[in-house]
Structures are given as structure tokens and as C-alpha cells.
Amino acid sequence: MSAANDARLRPARLSPVDVLRVGASGLRSRRARVLLSALGIAIGIATMVAVVGLSTSSRADLLARLDRLGTNLLTAEAGKDVDGKEVKLPVNAVAMVERIGPVLAATATGHVDVRVRRSDVVPEEMAPGVTTQAARTDLLDALGAKVARGRWLDAASERLPAVVLGAIAADRLGITEPGAKILMGDEWFVVTGILAKVELVPTIDRVALVGFPSAVRYFGFDGHPTMIFERSTDASVTAVRDVLARTVNPGDEHSVTVSRPSDALAAKAATDRGLTTLMLGLGAVALLVGGVGVANTMVISVLERRQEIGLRRAIGATRGAIRVQFLTESLLLSALGGVVGAVLGSAATFGFARVQGWTAVVPMWALGGGLGATLVIGVLAGLYPAVRASRVRPTVALNSG
Structure with a gap:
């Protein structure tokens, strides 16, 4: 067989734009389920961002008060x-x-x-x-x-x-x-x-x-x-x-x-830090639950789309391409929840801080950490469904349903 024939038989690779387009199309076909799954991620991220933001704003206000009142x-x-x-x-x-x-x-x-x-x-x-x-x-x-x-x-x-x-x-x-x-x-x-x-x-x-x-x-x-x-x-x-x-x-x-009276205010700041740790733990639990929801959505998606997977395999899609597709869907789903959660958490921080008369402070590390956590959740939640989808045999998938 000639080198030209080898080139024609080599599977084509999807560009990053194509990968995103294919992943997004899979999410658009199941909007209600996607929104509910993203909501779990959003709640977890919103909780974590709001807790960190409110705690930081409270401590900043406390430090400003201590500076004003004197220690x-x-x-x-x-x-x-x-x-x-x-x-x-x-x-x-x-x-x-x-x-x-x-x-x-x-x-x-x-x-x-x-x-x-x-x-x-x-x-x-x-x-x-x-x-x-x-x-x-x-x-x-x-x-x-x-x-x-x-x-x-x-x-x-x-x-x-x-x-x-x-x-x-x-x-x-x-x-x-x-x-x-x-x-x-x-x-x-x-x-x-x-x-x-x-x-x-x-x-x-x-x-x-x-x-x-x-x-x-x-x-x-x-x-x-x-x-x-x-x-x-x-x-x-x-x-x-x-x-x-x-x-x-x-x-x-x-x-x-x-x-020293100011010691009481400093003790309050220490108490706030303890409460913040507790609330961050609750936010992490919510985020974990959201990750389980994403994994569940992706597994069901693999089961419902066996024929689609079989058709793509039959026309030349490799196992790697299928894995990338479903991992991309999981990442997009998690990222959607993460962005919404970051916005909601920031809004809650600014709103509550304004009511309390504080200067709102949302640390960038909290936003970056929250979004990073969603990507990790997306990879972990989508890894098993992606591997499972890539192992679907074309003939079995096309004959199912």
C-alpha cells in the first residue's frame, strides 16, 4: 500500500473549535437536565465564593474599625x-x-x-x-x-x-x-x-x-x-x-x-475564621454533590446516545475522539455551573456587604480556585462516562434501540 493511501486512511483530527462545537451540541440537546446538573455545581461554587467573600469583607471592616478605634x-x-x-x-x-x-x-x-x-x-x-x-x-x-x-x-x-x-x-x-x-x-x-x-x-x-x-x-x-x-x-x-x-x-x-478592649474584636475575627472553615466545608459538600450530578448526567447521556456514538465510530471517529467529546461535554457542563456560581457568590457578597455597610471584598484566589475546582470536578465526573462511550462497539450501538 502506498504512502498516499496511508495518508487517506489516517483518521482526521478535530480542531479545538470543532471539539467545543460538538461538546456544546450534546449539551443543547438536553437543556433541562444540563441546567439541573449545572445548578448543583453552581450552588457549591456560590456558597464557597460567598463565604470567602463575606468573611474577607467582614475582617476587612473589622480591621478598619480597629484602625479607627485604636488598639x-x-x-x-x-x-x-x-x-x-x-x-x-x-x-x-x-x-x-x-x-x-x-x-x-x-x-x-x-x-x-x-x-x-x-x-x-x-x-x-x-x-x-x-x-x-x-x-x-x-x-x-x-x-x-x-x-x-x-x-x-x-x-x-x-x-x-x-x-x-x-x-x-x-x-x-x-x-x-x-x-x-x-x-x-x-x-x-x-x-x-x-x-x-x-x-x-x-x-x-x-x-x-x-x-x-x-x-x-x-x-x-x-x-x-x-x-x-x-x-x-x-x-x-x-x-x-x-x-x-x-x-x-x-x-x-x-x-x-x-x-485591652480591642482583644474582643480580634477574638471575633478568629471566631469568624472558624465559621468560615465550617461553611467552606459545607460548600465543598455541595460541590461534591454537584459533581455526582454531572457524572450521573454524563452516564445517562452515554446510554441514551449509543446509536449516535455507533454512527460516529462507523464513519471513522476514533475512541480518542469519542473520549474527548464526552470529556468536553463534562467540562463545559461543570464550567457553566462554575461561572454561574461565581457570579451568584459575588453578587451575594456585594449585596450583603452593602446592607452591612462594609466594603465588599471578593478575593481573586477564591474565584480562581472555585473555577479551577469546577474543571477538576468536570474531568473527574466525565472520565468514566467518556471511557465507557469510547468502548461502545459500532455494530452493537447501531443495532440497539
Whole structure:
């Protein structure tokens, strides 16, 4: 046989465009089944992209909040001594803390044992759960807090029956604007301001704040602070933390609890990472289920198209060409689900982030990883059906059905 005859008998190879066209035609003939199979892949990818996107957006927002609020705030709170009695910090505790070199600002609050009611018709036993604290006028500056409505205590109002409410305290008392009067013990106080929520020290949101001199004058407050707040340079936070307890309460430092409020936000970020891992696992399960759906679709496709496979084999298609055709169909089916899932996951991330007021962040590695996973699923799901299709004998296939 001549070389020319050998060339004529050599099977023709499909170009990449032809392979895609043949694979796409197989999907178009079973649109409903293809959409349902692609939906499984889409759900898995959408879940994974959305979880990563929302987690990343949340952490980015948290880091921005930490940058804004600062991580250099320390608190020192009075605890109990070995006999279980409440410890009183020295009256001059703030002045002693201010002597620590790196300290930039220091202030304090003190617990005042007085009930707060909206009016005298409210029984004392039905008080709304608002506690009272004495506060220094420099408290807001140290905490980075702001007044939402009205004004903060000043050198004059801290000596008068004037009170500033935390955000939650004002809501519990049903007060929305300054100027209202509330009953504190047996004394009527005028609400001069309502604070915005204090993110670093949320306990402030639930209290009514009066000036130290006012607390002494109207409630017999002894002037001893119960919590000290201090800010220092970022580089010296650890050093200040090591000496803060014994500075605040010399001789009984073990009765003082020192903490950094920003640690709670950092712990929240760690919790979010754990939840993200769990949700990624659920997304992976959904993706696996989607892969099983693709494999099932392709196996059924091989069974339904035995005559088509036999006809193609009879007119010269090689086993390799049949394998490539069905692998291409599986890849296209998985890629369709992956693209739809990536779009849905990104849309969900941007939508939820906008509602929460976050800056939406969808890492490119999440999108790339999701799409890469769909291609792997497509190959694995289509490998067995493709091999099975390539082994169909033309004569058996053409005589079936």
C-alpha cells in the first residue's frame, strides 16, 4: 500500500473549535437536565465564593474599625480581695496612671448605687435595668466616643443634676431627645445628651453617666473609681499593661483586672475564621454533590446516545475522539455551573456587604480556585462516562434501540 493511501486512511483530527462545537451540541440537546446538573455545581461554587467573600469583607471592616478605634486602649477594673470584698481603687488612681511615661490620656468611671427610672410612677422593682456611673469630663476623648444628640458633661454640668445616657440606656428609658427628666434615686436629673454606641467599651451603652462632683453631692458617692481607662503609644501598650495594675492599686495589684478592649474584636475575627472553615466545608459538600450530578448526567447521556456514538465510530471517529467529546461535554457542563456560581457568590457578597455597610471584598484566589475546582470536578465526573462511550462497539450501538 502506498504512502498516499496511508495518508487517506489516517483518521482526521478535530480542531479545538470543532471539539467545543460538538461538546456544546450534546449539551443543547438536553437543556433541562444540563441546567439541573449545572445548578448543583453552581450552588457549591456560590456558597464557597460567598463565604470567602463575606468573611474577607467582614475582617476587612473589622480591621478598619480597629484602625479607627485604636488598639492602644487599656482598662483596669477593680475586683475583689481574698476575702471576697469589693476593692476600692485609690481616689487619685488616675493621677498615678498619668505619671507612667508612655501614657497619653487617662480617665475613670465609678459605680454609683442608685436606681434609674423614667418617672416616679414606675415602681423601683420595675426599673429598666439602667445602672449609674460617675464619669470624668475627659471620658469621651479617652474612649474615642461621640455624642449622638445633645452635649457631653462639662466643668459646669458635672456639678449639676445633669445626666448623659448611653445609647441602650436611652432606648430602655424611652428617651430619644435631650431635655427630658429622669428620676435617679429620689432626685430628678435632666438628660443633656445621648451617646452614640461605644464600640470598644459597650458597657457604657447601658449606663447613665453623671459627673463625679454631682454623684458626690446628690448620691453620697465616695469618689473611688471602679474602672480606669488609659491610652498609650502603640509601641508601649505591652509595657504599660505590665505595670498598670500595681500602679492603679499599689500593694494589691492582684485585685485589679487589666484588659485591652480591642482583644474582643480580634477574638471575633478568629471566631469568624472558624465559621468560615465550617461553611467552606459545607460548600465543598455541595460541590461534591454537584459533581455526582454531572457524572450521573454524563452516564445517562452515554446510554441514551449509543446509536449516535455507533454512527460516529462507523464513519471513522476514533475512541480518542469519542473520549474527548464526552470529556468536553463534562467540562463545559461543570464550567457553566462554575461561572454561574461565581457570579451568584459575588453578587451575594456585594449585596450583603452593602446592607452591612462594609466594603465588599471578593478575593481573586477564591474565584480562581472555585473555577479551577469546577474543571477538576468536570474531568473527574466525565472520565468514566467518556471511557465507557469510547468502548461502545459500532455494530452493537447501531443495532440497539
